[in-house]
Amino acid sequence: METFDFVILGAGLGGLAAAAGLTRQGYRVAVLEKHYLPGGCCHTFDYGHYRFCADVHYISQCAPHQAIGQFLSYLDRAVAFNSLDPEGIDRIITPEVDFKIPLGWENLRTRLIDTFPQETDAINRYCDTIQQLHTEMAALGQEVNWYDRKWSDWLKLPQYWQLYTKRHWTLQDLYDRIGLSPTLQNLLAGQSGDYALPPNEIALITHTALVWDYSEGAYYPKHHFKHFVDTIVDAITTGGGFVKLMTPVEHIEVAQGQVQYVVAGGTAYQADQAYISDLDPKLTVNLMHSPQALSQRETRRLTDYEYSASAFNIYLGLDDRFEPERYGLGNWNIWYYPTGDLNREYQKQLQGDLSHPWIFLSCPTLKSTEPGMAPPGHHVLEIATVCPYEPFAQLRERDLAAYKAQKREVYQQVMTSVRDLIPDVDAYARLKVYGTPTTSEHYLGQPQGNIYGAKLIPQQVGLHRLGYTTELPNLYLVGASAGYPSVPGVISNGMDVVELITGRSVRQPTAPASPPSPASSELLGVS
Numbered sequence: 276m277e278t279f280d281f282v283i284l285g286a287g288l289g290g291l292a293a294a295a296g297l298t299r300q301g302y303r304v305a306v307l308e309k310h311y312l313p314g315g316c317c318h319t320f321d322y323g324h325y326r327f328c329a330d331v332h333y334i335s336q337c338a339p340h341q342a343i344g345q346f347l348s349y350l351d352r353a354v355a356f357n358s359l360d361p362e363g364i365d366r367i368i369t370p371e372v373d374f375k376i377p378l379g380w381e382n383l384r385t386r387l388i389d390t391f392p393q394e395t396d397a398i399n400r401y402c403d404t405i406q407q408l409h410t411e412m413a414a415l416g417q418e419v420n421w422y423d424r425k426w427s428d429w430l431k432l433p434q435y436w437q438l439y440t441k442r443h444w445t446l447q448d449l450y451d452r453i454g455l456s457p458t459l460q461n462l463l464a465g466q467s468g469d470y471a472l473p474p475n476e477i478a479l480i481t482h483t484a485l486v487w488d489y490s491e492g493a494y495y496p497k498h499h500f501k502h503f504v505d506t507i508v509d510a511i512t513t514g515g516g517f518v519k520l521m522t523p524v525e526h527i528e529v530a531q532g533q534v535q536y537v538v539a540g541g542t543a544y545q546a547d548q549a550y551i552s553d554l555d556p557k558l559t560v561n562l563m564h565s566p567q568a569l570s571q572r573e574t575r576r577l578t579d580y581e582y583s584a585s586a587f588n589i590y591l592g593l594d595d596r597f598e599p600e601r602y603g604l605g606n607w608n609i610w611y612y613p614t615g616d617l618n619r620e621y622q623k624q625l626q627g628d629l630s631h632p633w634i635f636l637s638c639p640t641l642k643s644t645e646p647g648m649a650p651p652g653h654h655v656l657e658i659a660t661v662c663p664y665e666p667f668a669q670l671r672e673r674d675l676a677a678y679k680a681q682k683r684e685v686y687q688q689v690m691t692s693v694r695d696l697i698p699d700v701d702a703y704a705r706l707k708v709y710g711t712p713t714t715s716e717h718y719l720g721q722p723q724g725n726i727y728g729a730k731l732i733p734q735q736v737g738l739h740r741l742g743y744t745t746e747l748p749n750l751y752l753v754g755a756s757a758g759y760p761s762v763p764g765v766i767s768n769g770m771d772v773v774e775l776i777t778g779r780s781v782r783q784p785t786a787p788a789s790p791p792s793p794a795s796s797e798l799l800g801v802s
Contacts, residue, residue, distance in 0.1 A: 292769025
């Protein structure tokens with residue numbers, strides 16, 4: 276039995292953020308991870324002479340006063356970030372538009388009105404509504420800790436009228452009321468892959484949070500995502516903690532109303548203070564291997580939610596003859612929708628029709644000139660779209676040859692859309708790697724290959740999110756389904772959990788100090 280102050284299950288960024296914050300406070304921490312690489316969706320893998328980031332391509336909230344900036348400041352670690360092109364962080368392409376989304380909310384408003392003057396009134400209604408919702412969400416966040424909510428918090432919602440009345444709205448509900456044309460509806464939802472839902476499903480408050488965050492800043496680590504993840508891991512290990520890779524959690528022993536120990540890689544690990552699970556909540560419950568471990572009510576709460584969509588990912592290594600600027604690539608992302616009807620394209624793809632799909636395309640070697648992603652003069656392309664999980668899972672289970680054939684077929688279908696943008700891409704490709712939802716499930720432990728944890732529909736966001744606590748007083752949740760997805764989202768989850776447990780905020784830099792005694796650490800008993 277190995278004993279630590281805290282045992283963290285999973286080395287995604289939520290688990291690593293919690294571990295780093297606790298290590299900074301002087302606790303002895305162990306992080307247990309099944310993969311051979313840390314970072315979860317943000318991990319970077321090598322293939323041949325190229326390096327790819329699995330699922331993360333740009334991030335927000337890196338300024339000093341924002342989540343990632345505050346987190347790194349607390350750890351006393353420096354990570355340099357490059358801004359994406361301020362004139363266009365995302366390029367949205369449909370049959371009707373080719374539009375770059377600039378930094379700055381008012382810059383976006385002005386560009387939209389200049390491009391679509393006939394829709395000035397509707398554009399102003401959209402921009403004003405998003406701005407008002409953001410303002411109210413920020414103000415409510417100062418009053419209410421959504422993850423430590425009380426019944427009285429619900430009484431505060433009517434003070435925030437826009438947020439209160441629109442808390443169950445989808446983005447499509449807003450569109451239907453303000454009179455935007457279909458062209459503009461699809462353009463303004465063009466960053467949809469960042470939440471993997473079309474306008475008629477995505478919660479309006481989630482769309483608001485995402486587009487506002489990126490209007491304030493869109494970043495890429497100067498030394499790439501591997502350096503970013505390695506910096507957090509180093510803060511844990513140099514502070515006396517452990518990050519144990521290739522150590523899958525196999526069992527969570529629950530008795531007498533709390534976790535007694537966990538078994539990972541054949542070894543038992545015990546936490547004197549608490550256990551923090553960065554694993555999916557449903558998976559966490561399954562690892563208890565006992566229907567009596569939790570009450571029926573808590574079991575339902577932690578397992579009765581719908582997952583976000585899964586993805587098909589392509590990673591290409593291109594040789595030094597490739598000139599990305601010739602194809603409109605730069606220090607930005609491309610979102611390409613072949614029909615321009617996002618609701619229909621999502622429906623078609625999630626029903627299994629991947630012919631000519633919408634795609635996200637990023638060229639990280641244009642976001643930073645620092646070495647580490649490709650040989651000199653070469654480039655990397657990272658491409659993704661949504662797809663259903665079940666067809667791949669069923670084929671992999673019953674016929675591996677058929678699974679591989681389907682994988683190759685879908686690769687070619689997705690490349691049809693890539694070739695719309697880069698007709699001769701195959702001539703430059705020196706390396707092709709592609710993954711299905713079952714690939715993500717295998718390497719990242721994401722059930723059904725889900726991208727963003729619990730689906731970000733109105734019924735599963737806001738005060739309806741699962742939260743970090745469980746009925747077991749020494750078990751906390753920290754992943755995307757418990758809190759929120761995205762890099763700043765899960766890092767914030769980790770910061771929140773540290774504060775919830777220790778009573779000490781990670782959001783303001785402080786000097787290292789000795790950990791409090793168990794007697795003074797009363798928050799450990801919060802359920």
